[in-house]
Amino acid sequence: MRFSINIPNFGDFADPRNVATVAAAAEESGWDGLFVWDHVHYRGYSGRPFGDAWMLLTAAVLATSRIRVGTLLTPVARYRPQQLARQVATLDNLSGGRVVFAAGLGGPVEDEYGSFGDSTDRRVLAERLDEGLELLGRFWTGEAVDHHGRHYQARNVSLQPATVQRPRPPVWIGGFWPNRPPMRRAARWDGAVPLFKNALHGYPPDREDVRELITYVCGHRQGDTQRPFDLVVGGATPADAAKAKDVIGPLRDAGATWLRNRAGARPLAGTAHRRRRRPRDGADGAGSGDGRCSVRDARRLPLTRRGAARAGTGRRWGPASPAVPKTFVILSWAGRRSAHLRGRGVDSVHKGVGGSPAPLWPGNRSLLNRDLSVGSGSSVEVSRHHRRATWERRGEV
Template sequence: MRLSTVILPIHRWGEGQKIWRRAEDLGFHGAYTYDHLSWRSFRDEPWFGAVPTLTAAATATERLRLGTLVTSPNFRHPVTLAKDLITLDDVSGGRLTVGIGAGGTGFDATALGQEAWSPKERADRFGEFLPLLDELLRNDATTREGSYYSAVEARNVPGCVQTPRVPFYVAAAGPRGLRLAAEYGQGWVTYGDPKAPADVPAEQAPRVIAQQIEKLTAACEEKGRDVATLQKMLLQGSTAERPLASLDAFVDWAGTYRDLGITELVIHWPVPDSIFANDLAVFERIATEGLAQLR
């Protein structure tokens, strides 16, 4: 099992670079950030772009995996996103992981002036977005016409450092998304019940994940794939569970999800006076000792 962190893009780089370097020093496997234009309670607070932040983080670190949790079609197009990802993979020396999903109904959903998409349209769009992004990242030139997303002789030379392309970690809970994860993903991402994760009692939260993994397994079988070849990432912070309250709480929590088949846990870097407020000393102890105690 691996342990990673999410560093929200809320810090001016003079301060932010210290956090990304500290994440590497603490031994985290990866450090990710949200790819939003703004987000919930942080909407009127500082919030920087994900790709520039990750590019800066790539130059400030040497070993950390870096990535988005998650990017989506809400304000992205596969052609321009592919160019950004190829560049970021190059700058990072092949340390990029692309967390990607269908998007939701938050501020990003209408920031470009569009009407909010229905769940069906989001799924339809993602069903075009992900295959086209896959093709763009694998090929020097791509032409494809879709109902929502097209590319005409889109060039992506020299391509990704990682081959055949950067890994996709697909955030999904519904049947269509899980099938996309099974077909295109090197990993799968969950944060709990997608409708209302915080409303699920803490003791019932593992069962939600177990049921999702059962559905993921079925989707993989449908695609002729062994589910064991897919990394399984749990993003902490949305459920009623409180694994960052203490080292013991984390070890218990991590052990539960390891036994369910989760291969990577992602915990939020503490942000004072927010929903991600946690004791930094406890957090750093979890980073350095948590998995060792679990083993």
């Protein structure tokens, strides 16, 4: 069984530098993959910055050499097939053949399509998805393509370079289970990434539901059972190894081949300084993870206080003081000089830009126990309990 980290393409992860940092940390810690959401508009997260998924993955590829990368998932009907084929092929060549392409209708449909005047008819979008997938597979060969379909045309077109992986990168199909049409579509390709209606993001599905899905997909493989097929399920692994094994073991036995851990949510209580390791599914215990995307080597660097405020703590820290405040911790990841603050009860965070602080996050309690990326050597201003203090990083990694 393989394990991946799944991150959104908005908020803190809209910054390619943050994604590169997470990717490098994931590879260093033994994870097998990093997958990024592919949203262009999502009203539920309006007001947050969104990054282009393929730009974010490019940053991840340049920071790694081993792990698989891809989107989870790409709404094919939202793209022009020739543009998407070129992006995927370029990334596959850049990564040396490490791309996985996950596809589906995407959503919310009204946001991703309707907001831009596109069709929101799911039947039409499904037709474009199927026709687009067929065309992508042909484009990725690098051979001349003639296609005259209901939604797309290609007249003697050859897109070079071809993908490194032949005949193409693995194609996974997403959808909600127990909806049957998406899983019949998945049976024609290389894997399924289902969302189970009785297991929301971050919660593992029931073993019997996984077995039912596998049985259904295998029944529609049309005799092509020798070709590898991946089943990617979601679920957070507990910190306790025995409990993690209880999560992973039944899913693996039911037929799951990948477990994707969703990052970006609030970390579990008491895990602020743990190093996030890839879970293990061997007999010696099934993982040491805490169910979130953390990093390698939570090495604490000295802090110096600038300004008279004490951030509500009533304590002072000098440049060489070992008493690092528990509410603010600076980490180093894989030798990359990127400072990260962890704060409790943080009201707002500002980053020094040209001598005047610029807001990075609005004042709200959602910052509780989050990792706040501020950049190497930057000074940051943290407002906590209506008192303000400025901290800067000191020392070398």
